[in-house]
Amino acid sequence: MTGRLGTTFAWAFASVAFHRARSVAAVLLVAVATALVACTLGFQAGFERALDRNVEALGYQVLVTGKGCPHEAATLILRGGSIPMYIQDDVYRHVVAQPEVAESTRFLMQSVPGELPGARQLYVGIDDDFLRLKPGVAFQRGEWFSAETAGEAILGFNVAEFRRLNVGDSIELLGRELTVRGVLDKLGTQDDGTVFLPLAVAQDVFEKPDRLTGIGLRLDDLGEAAGLVDRLYDVPSIQVVRMSQVQSAVLGVLRGMRALFLAFAAVCVALALLGVFGAALLALQERRGELGVLRALGCPGGTLFRLAWCESLVLSLLGAVVGILVAIALRGAAESFVRANLSFVPGGPIVETTPAVLLTSVALVVALCLAAAALPAWRSAAAPPATSMRGAG
Amino acid sequence: MSLVAATGLRKDYRQGGDVVAALRDVALAVEEGEFLCVTGPSGSGKSTLLSLLAGLDRPTRGSVTFRGEALETASSGRLAELRRTGMGFVFQDFRLVRHLTARANVRLPLLFAGDGEDRADELLERVGLAARAGHRPHELSRGEMQRVAVARALVHDPAVVFADEPTASLDRANREAVWRLLSELHTERGLTLVVAAHDAEQVPGAARTVRLADGRMVEPLRRGTDG
Numbered sequence: 206m207t208g209r210l211g212t213t214f215a216w217a218f219a220s221v222a223f224h225r226a227r228s229v230a231a232v233l234l235v236a237v238a239t240a241l242v243a244c245t246l247g248f249q250a251g252f253e254r255a256l257d258r259n260v261e262a263l264g265y266q267v268l269v270t271g272k273g274c275p276h277e278a279a280t281l282i283l284r285g286g287s288i289p290m291y292i293q294d295d296v297y298r299h300v301v302a303q304p305e306v307a308e309s310t311r312f313l314m315q316s317v318p319g320e321l322p323g324a325r326q327l328y329v330g331i332d333d334d335f336l337r338l339k340p341g342v343a344f345q346r347g348e349w350f351s352a353e354t355a356g357e358a359i360l361g362f363n364v365a366e367f368r369r370l371n372v373g374d375s376i377e378l379l380g381r382e383l384t385v386r387g388v389l390d391k392l393g394t395q396d397d398g399t400v401f402l403p404l405a406v407a408q409d410v411f412e413k414p415d416r417l418t419g420i421g422l423r424l425d426d427l428g429e430a431a432g433l434v435d436r437l438y439d440v441p442s443i444q445v446v447r448m449s450q451v452q453s454a455v456l457g458v459l460r461g462m463r464a465l466f467l468a469f470a471a472v473c474v475a476l477a478l479l480g481v482f483g484a485a486l487l488a489l490q491e492r493r494g495e496l497g498v499l500r501a502l503g504c505p506g507g508t509l510f511r512l513a514w515c516e517s518l519v520l521s522l523l524g525a526v527v528g529i530l531v532a533i534a535l536r537g538a539a540e541s542f543v544r545a546n547l548s549f550v551p552g553g554p555i556v557e558t559t560p561a562v563l564l565t566s567v568a569l570v571v572a573l574c575l576a577a578a579a580l581p582a583w584r585s586a587a588a589p590p591a592t593s594m595r596g597a598g
Numbered sequence: 599m600s601l602v603a604a605t606g607l608r609k610d611y612r613q614g615g616d617v618v619a620a621l622r623d624v625a626l627a628v629e630e631g632e633f634l635c636v637t638g639p640s641g642s643g644k645s646t647l648l649s650l651l652a653g654l655d656r657p658t659r660g661s662v663t664f665r666g667e668a669l670e671t672a673s674s675g676r677l678a679e680l681r682r683t684g685m686g687f688v689f690q691d692f693r694l695v696r697h698l699t700a701r702a703n704v705r706l707p708l709l710f711a712g713d714g715e716d717r718a719d720e721l722l723e724r725v726g727l728a729a730r731a732g733h734r735p736h737e738l739s740r741g742e743m744q745r746v747a748v749a750r751a752l753v754h755d756p757a758v759v760f761a762d763e764p765t766a767s768l769d770r771a772n773r774e775a776v777w778r779l780l781s782e783l784h785t786e787r788g789l790t791l792v793v794a795a796h797d798a799e800q801v802p803g804a805a806r807t808v809r810l811a812d813g814r815m816v817e818p819l820r821r822g823t824d825g
Binding site: 212216219220222223494495498499500501502503504505506508587589590591592594 | 649652654655656674675678679680681682683685687689693695696697698706707709710711750
């Protein structure tokens with residue numbers, strides 16, 4: 206049995222190698238389809254996980270911001286940028302006095318033109334409670350600010366890497382010189398591209414005294430969030446949003462995008478199926494005489510079907526393997542494409558080419574290709590040998 | 599009981615809207631160990647007759663038996679089984695599998711049978727191609743390809759070999775070599791041979807010749823090699 210299976214595969218490989226042009230065309234079509242399916246599935250899984258990771262990295266479950274659209278504010282905070290809505294510092298004392306609040310942190314977020322054309326550098330003023338809400342944050346080197354008003358900065362990992370800055374170096378911000386006090390470990394979130402300042406220093410440099418962009422709250426019991434939100438709703442000039450609502454809203458938008466991506470991937474898969482179907486038809490038409498001879502020599506119908514089908518299996522497997530390599534190689538390009546075309550994209554990798562994603566893509570494409578090749582294989586196995594040989598000339 | 603027998607054999611083909619009779623009322627019996635030559639001009643039905651006798655095609659009417667078993671009613675699976683256990687084939691245009699070596703081509707019937715002694719190398723040596731066993735068909739001459747086909751027809755030790763104009767596309771020297779080979783194998787192994795040829799003069803060693811014209815057997819069965 207193993208010997209026959211080995212022979213069947215050996216035949217298929219030999220035939221694929223012998224008919225090079227046809228095989229290469231079919232393999233390329235399958236490869237493109239596999240790569241697109243892998244990127245689409247990888248995007249689906251990666252975006253959600255990246256969003257979870259970014260929201261989790263914020264460290265709070267409830268966000269208090271100035272009046273405006275709460276979801277817009279939340280996504281801006283996730284993405285990073287200047288939000289022209291502020292709350293007064295004294296509101297903070299009222300908010301944190303609520304009984305449901307376990308931990309809280311205040312921040313002021315601003316962005317200024319960065320070193321690269323069109324790029325902006327994000328600055329966030331933070332208070333001493335920042336680290337308590339972010340247990341995952343660790344220093345790669347250096348340490349926390351020496352004082353609440355110290356002219357110091359803590360750099361996200363990517364900022365330090367990109368600008369080649371180290372602890373003790375100086376950076377300039379709106380005419381103010383700041384000393385690098387620490388560099389954070391890589392987090393895979395927006396924080397990697399952020400420069401953190403003491404809150405008071407940020408309020409001073411950006412001329413926003415006693416102003417905050419937001420207050421992050423961690424509650425003792427998330428089940429009590431509704432009561433807190435209702436109560437804070439009565440406070441003028443602020444709005445409250447749960448981060449889980451933001452996630453749902455972002456994922457709702459993503460679902461529409463995902464449908465578009467899936468439709469695009471489906472078109473590519475359909476093209477690949479047509480390619481494999483066409484290649485199988487072409488191969489079997491070309492080999493019609495050969496298959497007729499095999500039938501004449503007594504080849505059982507099942508064996509003939511396997512021989513014909515196995516060639517499609519080899520083509521689709523080869524195509525899928527190439528497609529996986531293409532997907533891995535083009536992951537960065539796919540990420541850039543998504544980032545360029547979506548208004549909100551969370552930090553960190555958003556197209557995941559995990560083994561599960563790759564294997565699912567391969568299984569899907571190969572299964573569909575085999576289904577497409579089954580009919581031509583069955584027809585070639587069922588034709589009388591004299592008819593096949595006569596037809597093939 | 600004859601090894602292969604046909605009675606009232608008719609085969610029609612459709613050509614456009616017309617029905618063309620390729621064979622009409624043919625009766626024939628092939629005995630074990632016989633060397634039979636079927637002759638006739640192009641289009642006389644020689645190839646069709648061999649196809650029906652070998653179960654490669656089904657008659658429109660009439661009956662064909664192999665070792666007493668009716669082929670016209672046998673399933674395609676049973677026909678394939680009969681071919682792989684009891685019949686060998688040599689075709690006019692060799693019909694070798696292009697991506698397989700000469701040795702792999704010769705082994706094909708053994709592969710389908712799933713058992714049997716691997717005599718591929720022995721037969722390749724017998725047909726004078728031991729040194730060419732690892733070559734693919736496009737690396738062989740036409741005469742060599744046909745000798746590979748002869749070896750393939752014999753490798754599973756069949757009861758009968760059908761050869762449809764096996765020398766039609768060969769030059770004179772190769773033609774003579776192939777006929778000599780088939781004739782020797784018939785004598786050496788007591789092989790039953792049914793060959794189709796344009797002209798009986800080309801087939802040395804055939805003990806009996808039947809002639810077809812326009813799908814009918816036009817001459818009674820004759821013994822000898824007098825054409």
